[in-house]
Amino acid sequence: xxxxxxxxxxxxxxxxxxxxxxxxxxxxxxxxxxxxxxxxxxxxxxxxxxxxxxxxxxxxxxxxxxxxxxxxxxxxxxxxxxxxxxxxxxxxxxxxxxxxxxxxxxxxxxxxxxxxxxxxxxxxxxxxxxxxxxxxxxxxxxxxxxxxxxxxxxxxxxxxxxxxxxxxxxxxxxxxxxxxxxxxxxxxxxxxxxxxxxxxxxxxxxxxxxxxxxxxx
Amino acid sequence: xxxxxxxxxxxxxxxxxxxxxxxxxxxxxxxxxxxxxxxxxxxxxxxxxxxxxxxxxxxxxxxxxxxxxxxxxxxxxxxxxxxxxxxxxxxxxxxxxxxxxxxxxxxxxxxxxxxxxxxxxxxxxxxxxxxxxxxxxxxxxxxxxxxxxxxxxxxxxxxxxxxxxxxxxxxxxxxxxxxxxxxxxxxxxxxxxxxxxxxxxxxxxxxxxxxxxxxxxxxxxxxxxxxxxxxxxxxxxxxxxxxxxxxxxxxxxxxxxxxxxxxxxxxxxxxxxxxxxxxxxxxxxxxxxxxxxxxxxxxxxxxxxxxxxxxxxxxxxxxxxxxxxxxxxxxxx
Numbered sequence: 425x426x427x428x429x430x431x432x433x434x435x436x437x438x439x440x441x442x443x444x445x446x447x448x449x450x451x452x453x454x455x456x457x458x459x460x461x462x463x464x465x466x467x468x469x470x471x472x473x474x475x476x477x478x479x480x481x482x483x484x485x486x487x488x489x490x491x492x493x494x495x496x497x498x499x500x501x502x503x504x505x506x507x508x509x510x511x512x513x514x515x516x517x518x519x520x521x522x523x524x525x526x527x528x529x530x531x532x533x534x535x536x537x538x539x540x541x542x543x544x545x546x547x548x549x550x551x552x553x554x555x556x557x558x559x560x561x562x563x564x565x566x567x568x569x570x571x572x573x574x575x576x577x578x579x580x581x582x583x584x585x586x587x588x589x590x591x592x593x594x595x596x597x598x599x600x601x602x603x604x605x606x607x608x609x610x611x612x613x614x615x616x617x618x619x620x621x622x623x624x625x626x627x628x629x630x631x632x633x634x635x636x637x638x639x640x641x
Numbered sequence: 642x643x644x645x646x647x648x649x650x651x652x653x654x655x656x657x658x659x660x661x662x663x664x665x666x667x668x669x670x671x672x673x674x675x676x677x678x679x680x681x682x683x684x685x686x687x688x689x690x691x692x693x694x695x696x697x698x699x700x701x702x703x704x705x706x707x708x709x710x711x712x713x714x715x716x717x718x719x720x721x722x723x724x725x726x727x728x729x730x731x732x733x734x735x736x737x738x739x740x741x742x743x744x745x746x747x748x749x750x751x752x753x754x755x756x757x758x759x760x761x762x763x764x765x766x767x768x769x770x771x772x773x774x775x776x777x778x779x780x781x782x783x784x785x786x787x788x789x790x791x792x793x794x795x796x797x798x799x800x801x802x803x804x805x806x807x808x809x810x811x812x813x814x815x816x817x818x819x820x821x822x823x824x825x826x827x828x829x830x831x832x833x834x835x836x837x838x839x840x841x842x843x844x845x846x847x848x849x850x851x852x853x854x855x856x857x858x859x860x861x862x863x864x865x866x867x868x869x870x871x872x873x874x875x876x877x878x879x880x881x882x883x884x885x886x887x888x889x890x891x892x893x894x895x896x897x898x899x900x901x902x903x904x905x906x907x908x909x910x911x912x913x914x915x916x917x918x919x920x921x922x923x924x925x926x927x928x929x930x931x932x933x934x935x936x937x938x939x940x941x942x943x944x945x946x947x948x949x950x951x952x953x954x955x956x957x958x959x960x961x962x963x964x965x966x967x968x969x970x971x972x973x974x
Binding site: 489491507508509511530531532535538544545546547549550551552554555557598601602605606615616617619620621 | 644646647649675677678679683686695697699723727746747748750753882883884
């Protein structure tokens with residue numbers, strides 16, 4: 425860790441050295457929040473808000489260009505103010521600090537960002553947060569907790585359905601959604617249904633085994 | 642991503658009025674509708690799409706699938722791809738459409754993507770997606786990087802010196818074989834456009850992909866009543882088994898009477914700059930016997946005008962085999 429005590433790094437360094445229980449995840453979350461704040465610090469002058477029928481969304485004199493947004497995330501009502509460009513994934517990770525949903529490709533190709541919206545799995549990276557006013561979002565944090573894991577989380581543990589773990593939350597969110605979808609019983613059917621979730625470590629056979637265990641339970 | 646204003650349309654006329662302010666509904670549109678977002682948000686992140694205003698149409702009442710009194714099927718533009726694929730009437734009467742939808746993208750994307758959005762997913766190649774490369778579709782007049790570049794996956798039918806990108810949709814191929822009609826509402830009211838006339842060839846203006854004008858909103862897709870006794874099938878060939886664009890695909894609708902082909906509709910995917918209906922191949926089969934030899938001969942007719950690029954001559958043969966097999970499966974021979 426840096427010994428640097430000057431400039432913009434100093435407050436962060438102090439905060440870190442004050443923390444007796446600093447974990448890698450906490451550190452990354454702090455860096456992530458700082459980075460996001462810096463990125464949003466100087467909003468470009470966007471086009472003026474355009475009221476449309478009864479639904480002008482981003483007209484706000486105090487905070488031009490930002491949108492007010494209500495989401496129900498993992499059972500809790502959340503109110504956010506976001507730039508219209510904010511994706512659902514960035515809203516979850518950077519605004520609500522729910523970093524279990526991962527950013528992999530950020531283009532809907534890898535599935536690491538998979539969450540449930542009103543019970544259906546979607547790629548959170550390809551959806552604007554603003555499109556989800558009033559929606560119910562479930563992330564990996566809302567699925568189970570240490571000590572009371574969702575059966576799919578437990579099955580991934582038992583079958584070693586991961587190596588590095590980066591794709592795992594997306595895999596598990598897809599797998600739990602799959603339980604309620606039309607899907608044949610064969611391993612080949614599971615592979616087809618899970619094809620939107622890429623695992624570069626190649627834990628596929630263990631992932632299929634974990635899913636089949638839960639489906640047969 | 643460039644800044645934009647976001648608004649939510651609660652009425653169709655409000656959405657149309659907002660979009661009518663744009664100078665074009667094609668490449669460079671200043672106003673874009675968003676439904677699923679799976680194409681638009683992707684391209685906005687790449688700065689290929691740079692709308693100043695995004696109009697969310699997800700709250701418009703366009704999510705129903707309805708059988709009309711005359712037997713046609715009316716599909717709302719906001720019906721999600723997964724819902725349409727699993728709809729009981731679609732599975733029973735328009736199997737080719739269900740099969741095509743389920744062959745496209747992933748479950749997550751199908752849960753998001755809408756019927757209207759799938760129709761409007763961009764005809765594209767990797768150079769179109771890369772804002773640092775010349776592309777006549779993205780920047781008219783800048784040149785085509787694909788013609789002398791990586792073109793293995795690109796089109797062999799309907800190409801021009803300006804663009805060889807493929808229309809990547811599976812759904813559109815099935816809709817072409819089903820002779821779907823696109824219902825559009827615009828500033829001048831409603832009009833109905835047959836799908837084959839909806840998509841444009843690139844010619845000298847590849848930035849124009851459809852007949853849509855500023856303010857136009859796709860509200861529905863109409864399917865003709867199913868042909869009595871017909872069977873249909875979608876076959877997709879690709880580099881990997883799932884979650885991959887077609888190298889070649891074929892959608893066929895097929896019926897026989899007294900041992901002769903009484904009805905046949907053929908469309909190809911992965912090979913054309915638009916969903917590629919082949920009336921020539923249909924004509925070659927109409928009234929003839931449903932034999933593998935006749936299917937192969939018709940497939941040769943369908944690819945007669947193919948103009949392969951440096952890396953994709955294999956598609957000429959692959960597309961013929963794909964169509965021959967799709968016809969054989971539909972005919973059960």
